[in-house]
Amino acid sequence: MGRTAATIVRITGVLLLVMGLFVWMGGGPMLVPVHMVVGVAFVIAMWVVGFRAISARVASPLAVLLIAWGAIVVALGMTQAQILQGPNHAAIQGLHVLVGLIGMGLSEMVAKRLRVAHEGGALDARPA
Numbered sequence: 001m002g003r004t005a006a007t008i009v010r011i012t013g014v015l016l017l018v019m020g021l022f023v024w025m026g027g028g029p030m031l032v033p034v035h036m037v038v039g040v041a042f043v044i045a046m047w048v049v050g051f052r053a054i055s056a057r058v059a060s061p062l063a064v065l066l067i068a069w070g071a072i073v074v075a076l077g078m079t080q081a082q083i084l085q086g087p088n089h090a091a092i093q094g095l096h097v098l099v100g101l102i103g104m105g106l107s108e109m110v111a112k113r114l115r116v117a118h119e120g121g122a123l124d125a126r127p128a
């Protein structure tokens with residue numbers, strides 16, 4: 001389950017980047033709602049990874065951060081089109097992509113620790 005969710009984060013993350021790039025290039029405003037739905041799937045998968053880690057008592061602080069980060073991704077994604085409209089909108093767009101990329105990285109970190117824990121071994125004693 002944790003592994004499947006981590007894979008979903010990876011796949012939807014890449015899809016979001018590709019779709020976002022199209023949107024950014026002006027390629028398809030109609031892609032935005034699809035991007036948003038995939039974005040919600042991305043965040044739900046992030047949360048599953050986080051909750052799996054917490055229930056397995058793996059990397060708990062990082063898992064809590066992952067769950068909180070998911071909330072930030074949704075909150076910014078849902079509101080960003082309205083924030084800082086005008087010439088400075090690029091700053092919000094850059095922030096949006098950065099927040100998404102950090103979410104992908106956090107998910108990778110937590111999923112890796114979950115994987116190591118499931119394979120056995122004292123994971124906190126190992127380098128990340």
Ligand code: HEM
Pocket residue numbers: 013014016017019020021023024032035036038039040042043073074076077078080081092093094096097099100101103104
């Ligand atoms: C719930 C999650 C998400 C929602 C609701 C969402 C929503 C949006 C919206 C409304 C836009 C167009 C807005 C504008 O032009 O200002 C956009 C653009 C974009 N999104 Fe997302 N997004 C989400 C997650 C992500 C994630 C996780 C990534 C990358 C890993 C991503 C990458 C992009 C990119 C590259 C663009 C085009 C440049 C930009 O506007 O920032 N999005 N997103």
